[in-house]
Amino acid sequence: xxxxxxxxxxxxxxxxxxxxxxxxxxxxxxxxxxxxxxxxxxxxxxxxxxxxxxxxxxxxxxxxxxxxxxxxxxxxxxxxxxxxxxxxxxxxxxxxxxxxxxxxxxxxxxxxxxxxxxxxxxxxxxxxxxxxxxxxxxxxxxxxxxxxxxxxxxxxxxxxxxxxxxxxxxxxxx
Amino acid sequence: xxxxxxxxxxxxxxxxxxxxxxxxxxxxxxxxxxxxxxxxxxxxxxxxxxxxxxxxxxxxxxxxxxxxxxxxxxxxxxxxxxxxxxxxxxxxxxxxxxxxxxxxxxxxxxxxxxxxxxxxxxxxxxxxxxxxxxxxxxxxxxxxxxxxxxxxxxxxxxxxxxxxxxxxxxxxxxxxxxxxxxxxxxxxxxxxxxxxxxxxxxxxxxxxxxxxxxxxxxxx
Numbered sequence: 001x002x003x004x005x006x007x008x009x010x011x012x013x014x015x016x017x018x019x020x021x022x023x024x025x026x027x028x029x030x031x032x033x034x035x036x037x038x039x040x041x042x043x044x045x046x047x048x049x050x051x052x053x054x055x056x057x058x059x060x061x062x063x064x065x066x067x068x069x070x071x072x073x074x075x076x077x078x079x080x081x082x083x084x085x086x087x088x089x090x091x092x093x094x095x096x097x098x099x100x101x102x103x104x105x106x107x108x109x110x111x112x113x114x115x116x117x118x119x120x121x122x123x124x125x126x127x128x129x130x131x132x133x134x135x136x137x138x139x140x141x142x143x144x145x146x147x148x149x150x151x152x153x154x155x156x157x158x159x160x161x162x163x164x165x166x167x168x169x170x171x172x173x174x
Numbered sequence: 175x176x177x178x179x180x181x182x183x184x185x186x187x188x189x190x191x192x193x194x195x196x197x198x199x200x201x202x203x204x205x206x207x208x209x210x211x212x213x214x215x216x217x218x219x220x221x222x223x224x225x226x227x228x229x230x231x232x233x234x235x236x237x238x239x240x241x242x243x244x245x246x247x248x249x250x251x252x253x254x255x256x257x258x259x260x261x262x263x264x265x266x267x268x269x270x271x272x273x274x275x276x277x278x279x280x281x282x283x284x285x286x287x288x289x290x291x292x293x294x295x296x297x298x299x300x301x302x303x304x305x306x307x308x309x310x311x312x313x314x315x316x317x318x319x320x321x322x323x324x325x326x327x328x329x330x331x332x333x334x335x336x337x338x339x340x341x342x343x344x345x346x347x348x349x350x351x352x353x354x355x356x357x358x359x360x361x362x363x364x365x366x367x368x369x370x371x372x373x374x375x376x377x378x379x380x381x382x383x384x385x386x387x388x389x390x391x392x393x394x
């Protein structure tokens with residue numbers, strides 16, 4: 001019997017899928033929180049919540065965006081509930097967070113720092129799109145924005161990163 | 175400063191937003207606009223680097239949260255759940271037993287191990303699953319399996335009574351021992367401090383003496 005015909009709710013199948021996606025969930029949570037401990041907490045909560053709600057997931061292909069939206073909401077919930085301090089990106093950078101710098105590629109490290117410094121409103125849709133695989137329509141639904149607003153934010157996010165590679169920023173869009 | 179035509183502004187918005195998923199009208203525009211094609215090429219190059227940058231190396235994530243934070247989080251989760259009805263702490267053991275059997279069935283290859291695992295590999299499994307266990311029998315299979323949202327140590331032991339699956343489940347407390355008999359497997363769920371241990375065999379029943387000996391060697 002294949003995965004699709006069994007659905008995603010068989011515990012073994014489901015847990016294996018969670019296991020496969022955990023690394024990207026952790027990366028996603030880090031980019032939201034920019035803090036390893038918080039990212040771990042977010043992922044833990046996400047997996048528990050996903051497990052409890054597994055019957056709600058009818059389409060196995062939708063697992064990835066489904067999990068990422070849970071993680072995003074868990075991150076927001078964690079901040080709201082615990083009133084965690086806002087991350088000071090200069091402090092994170094000054095501390096030389098090894099998650100940013102561990103693979104030793106200077107250009108990649110610079111890009112990570114630049115992404116980290118993007119305003120939340122630009123970084124969040126970018127990470128949802130690139131790591132989460134969400135479409136602009138899905139991001140719009142999740143962030144409660146119009147699709148046009150999501151397009152603009154994604155454009156501005158990438159446009160700000162162009163200068164790192166000696167590229168002139170494009171004319172802004174409205 | 176040159177003024178960008180509206181068609182180019184429209185194309186660049188979509189290129190910047192999703193360089194690899196362009197709508198048909200933008201693709202058509204690109205066929206006749208070298209400047210926008212150049213912009214697309216630059217953005218696709220950049221996008222490849224953004225992908226690489228976001229793929230953080232996970233080896234850096236092994237450091238655990240500070241104990242105080244973890245304790246506070248665990249306590250708040252527990253309190254919330256208990257207030258919500260207290261059903262989490264003692265969910266029916268039969269449900270847990272069913273999920274253990276299903277997990278083992280879906281990992282059927284775990285029964286096939288014959289060679290004892292190296293101690294370092296066993297230690298890694300136990301560490302990941304937050305369990306301590308000094309097995310009195312050779313461990314021929316071990317994996318820190320995701321189970322009910324946590325990692326548990328899924329082990330298979332070669333005992334004098336036969337091949338025995340042992341799952342160390344630190345996060346599932348039990349009130350009392352519960353027999354398991356399902357789909358040709360027999361065993362028992364046993365309380366072990368704040369968690370539980372599941373035993374399963376395919377031939378015969380799990381000897382009580384072995385259960386007691388194994389549980390006495392488990393801690394969290």
